[in-house]
Amino acid sequence: MVNLEGKDILDGAQFSREEIDFTMSVADDFRKQLKERPAIDLLKGNIMASLFFEPSTRTRLSFETAMHRLGGNVVGFSSAESTSTAKGETLVDTIRTVDQYADVIAMRHPQIGSAKEAAAVAKAPVLNGGDGAGQHPTQALLDLYTIKSERGHVDGTTIVLCGDLKNGRTVHAGVEIYKHYNCKLIMVAPEQLKMPADILAKLRDHGVAFEETTDLEAALAKGDVLYMTRIQKERFTDPAEYERLKGSYILTREMVERIQPKLTIMHPLPRVNEITTDVDSLTNAAYFRQVGNGVFVRMALIASVLGKV
Amino acid sequence: MVNLEGKDILDGAQFSREEIDFTMSVADDFRKQLKERPAIDLLKGNIMASLFFEPSTRTRLSFETAMHRLGGNVVGFSSAESTSTAKGETLVDTIRTVDQYADVIAMRHPQIGSAKEAAAVAKAPVLNGGDGAGQHPTQALLDLYTIKSERGHVDGTTIVLCGDLKNGRTVHAGVEIYKHYNCKLIMVAPEQLKMPADILAKLRDHGVAFEETTDLEAALAKGDVLYMTRIQKERFTDPAEYERLKGSYILTREMVERIQPKLTIMHPLPRVNEITTDVDSLTNAAYFRQVGNGVFVRMALIASVLGKV
Amino acid sequence: MVNLEGKDILDGAQFSREEIDFTMSVADDFRKQLKERPAIDLLKGNIMASLFFEPSTRTRLSFETAMHRLGGNVVGFSSAESTSTAKGETLVDTIRTVDQYADVIAMRHPQIGSAKEAAAVAKAPVLNGGDGAGQHPTQALLDLYTIKSERGHVDGTTIVLCGDLKNGRTVHAGVEIYKHYNCKLIMVAPEQLKMPADILAKLRDHGVAFEETTDLEAALAKGDVLYMTRIQKERFTDPAEYERLKGSYILTREMVERIQPKLTIMHPLPRVNEITTDVDSLTNAAYFRQVGNGVFVRMALIASVLGKV
Numbered sequence A, B, C: 001m002v003n004l005e006g007k008d009i010l011d012g013a014q015f016s017r018e019e020i021d022f023t024m025s026v027a028d029d030f031r032k033q034l035k036e037r038p039a040i041d042l043l044k045g046n047i048m049a050s051l052f053f054e055p056s057t058r059t060r061l062s063f064e065t066a067m068h069r070l071g072g073n074v075v076g077f078s079s080a081e082s083t084s085t086a087k088g089e090t091l092v093d094t095i096r097t098v099d100q101y102a103d104v105i106a107m108r109h110p111q112i113g114s115a116k117e118a119a120a121v122a123k124a125p126v127l128n129g130g131d132g133a134g135q136h137p138t139q140a141l142l143d144l145y146t147i148k149s150e151r152g153h154v155d156g157t158t159i160v161l162c163g164d165l166k167n168g169r170t171v172h173a174g175v176e177i178y179k180h181y182n183c184k185l186i187m188v189a190p191e192q193l194k195m196p197a198d199i200l201a202k203l204r205d206h207g208v209a210f211e212e213t214t215d216l217e218a219a220l221a222k223g224d225v226l227y228m229t230r231i232q233k234e235r236f237t238d239p240a241e242y243e244r245l246k247g248s249y250i251l252t253r254e255m256v257e258r259i260q261p262k263l264t265i266m267h268p269l270p271r272v273n274e275i276t277t278d279v280d281s282l283t284n285a286a287y288f289r290q291v292g293n294g295v296f297v298r299m300a301l302i303a304s305v306l307g308k309v
Helices: A017-036 A058-069 A091-098 A114-121 A137-151 A169-178 A197-205 A216-222 A239-245 A253-259 A287-305 B017-036 B058-069 B091-098 B114-121 B137-151 B169-178 B197-205 B216-222 B239-245 B253-259 B287-305 C017-036 C058-069 C091-098 C114-121 C137-151 C169-178 C197-205 C216-222 C239-245 C253-259 C287-305
Strands: A047-052 A073-077 A104-109 A126-131 A158-162 A184-188 A210-213 A225-228 A264-266 B047-052 B073-077 B104-109 B126-131 B158-162 B184-188 B210-213 B225-228 B264-266 C047-052 C073-077 C104-109 C126-131 C158-162 C184-188 C210-213 C225-228 C264-266
Touching (some): A017 A137, A017 A287, A047 A058, A047 A091, A058 A073, A058 A104, A058 A126, A058 A287, A058 B073, A058 B091, A073 C058, A091 A104, A091 A114, A104 A114, A114 A126, A126 A137, A126 A287, A137 A169, A137 A225, A137 A287, A158 A216, A216 A253, A264 A287, B017 B137, B017 B287, B047 B091, B058 B073, B058 B104, B058 B126, B058 B287, B058 C073, B058 C091, B091 B114, B104 B114, B104 B287, B114 B126, B126 B137, B126 B287, B137 B169, B137 B225, B137 B287, B158 B216, B184 B216, B197 B210, B216 B253, B264 B287, C017 C137, C017 C287, C047 C091, C058 C073, C058 C104, C058 C126, C058 C287, C091 C114, C104 C114, C104 C287, C126 C287, C137 C169, C137 C264, C137 C287, C158 C216, C169 C197, C184 C216, C197 C210, C216 C253, C264 C287
Parallel strands (some): A047 A073, A104 A126, A158 A225, A184 A210, A225 A264, B047 B104, B104 B126, B158 B184, B184 B210, B225 B264, C047 C104, C104 C126, C158 C184, C158 C225, C184 C210, C225 C264
16 A cells, blocks of 8 residues: 655655556546546645745746645745845754644755755655756656656657756656656767766666667657757856757757657746747647646645645 | 626726626625625635736735635746746746646736737636736726726716826726726826827727826816826836936825815825825825725626636 | 734733733644644634735744634735835835735834834734834744743743844843743843843833843853844844854853753744754754744734634
């Protein structure tokens, strides 16, 4: 029996296949319930702290929407400027404070390892909504949910991961999830932004089939799913290198129609120019549905760690 | 039968007389219900996205209060800095994202036409809370509601519009509403800030009686209602011109008592110095009641576009 | 019979002993109720305006948590930048606006006297969450609640107040509360940051026993409770003076164990370096429990001023 009560959600590596499947099925169930009515009363009176030390529209509003759809309330902040960090408070002290208020904590912080640090002192379960270039496990789970939902299954799928695979926390968390499934990964990145060696080593250990290339078109010819990512300006210390690399890979409608018309197209968003807007109206452009799936998956995680499913 | 379900509220021009009257009557009904209890359970579980790309205390909190008084919840942001706009995301992508979360979207954005652009891609109804120097239809409706509420009727009223009529979106949206009523408009503005010619042309087409002047005192002598507006610093590219014009018109208590003691005094707020504070205690100083009316009118609009009235 | 309905909570001096004891007992009652369920439906549909013109994690989230735990809703802002203050609006106009929306107002503002100014124009009760270097009465009450809760009683206790006693609004509000109890105060501060003479005069008037010293260790030897405060950088006009004074008093675990092992250790937080982190794991380190007590005390105050207890 899967039981996530009291657990922190810190990285993709923490999950067993059973826990992932369980989360997918809870998310599915919430999705069905929300078709009947706007919200569920499961977490009435509960409070989620939404602590975003770094700007985010998508992830923050997704967590907060999930909490409201479960009948709960939210307190929090959307940037570090309006917090006591400006007065010199440490992350640990901030978390210990908020831990006195909330039943569950969702957080994003620019530092790798910050969510783990928070979880070590908080009694409330901590959900990592992104720790710098580290992990982003709720994104990885919603990505998996999207693949299942769009294609009916994950096993047997060839997934093309493209963009900044060095700094992209969504793909780092993602491969930790995909490794449980019988799928193949094709990694497309410029030389400077390749997937880190330690993650590749883990994939080898798990017997996950993967290949690396710099050629997006060749990868698409073999792929079922494209997971495109943004070259993240905020991860570069050298602006010139960002300028050199930002246009490396751009998916156009013409490419999809010519190479792989049935390609499921995903993106964690925001996009800058990696997918041209003429792709948006393709029925297999899944990235905005993917955003919506985030609410169901986060509902599943919040309710699970609070022991309500 | 008036039915606003699924409609966007984008500008003053979109409304028929019947729709306006309907909205006024729904607002009135909510006002009465709120006298009995603090909130109504009509929108329990529903979520409004409150997207303020530009700072606003009044309009944002008014929309959010309206949603809470209807039993609903709110997610959103109060400035563009804490959004993905900073990462290069387009307005359209942000809206498509939020559209996955919310049942209704209230927004303010510095660009003219932004609300319309948002409405074109959102499934959820969009309520324009101000698009730069463009429109501000919910303000126009609450202004009308205030005139009705303060004077008992709109037909037959002479309304003096004073201040920055060139950039003032509240007066632009307002004249589109007033044109449905048998009222007379007197427009008082410095030469550089006169009402745009295209709006005057529309008024002529609709047979609305109006006159233009630079003399506030002469206008007050003939007016029933003064709608004073702020010279908006943020609409000027030349700070020197703002400095020259900002003190053009200032209403004092002495002027009201001498010229038109029964004048209904309105202002969309914030004010800087256009109405001296000794006016505040006059019983016909309606501007803070006007703020309160905003909640009832926005409740009416939110509930209407969600098909709940 | 104590009745706080409609009252503003502006400073520590306003309270009678009966009102303080009543608030403590209501807070205690809410604490017990929250052990059974996450929230109480007492303020369903009510709205609190949370107006933080100055950054604050702790106090803002504490007020908002309190409101949610009572079943109510919150509108507001967490910094002055996203308000109409930037457009030149006065505090009084902002408050009169918000007064149209909310049933109760919690606010923090950098100016001494701002909460009083707000209360003078608002129909809704105003709760002062800190007015510059002025007062912070809800903090003072939660501090008292913590002493009672940690030690069982306040009478007979020797309380050491340490740090910036000149600018520290929590200690200013605190002494106004402690004066009702038969406790002794020992004030430890560098010469430049001593408790203001007018407050000392009041203590003498009330017959409160106190002494002043610059020697923390000597004070601890006689104390039951240490109330440590931060040297507040934001209150200094001269950065050099801040640098000179900031390390004046630092409590270490070694000091506690050597001088007064049963010392109850409190701090309004955030701390910078005044209490070393090795103190945190002592069972009598009460500062994070103190944060939690803030929610119960603020629940008591909000419910009381709204006439719901």
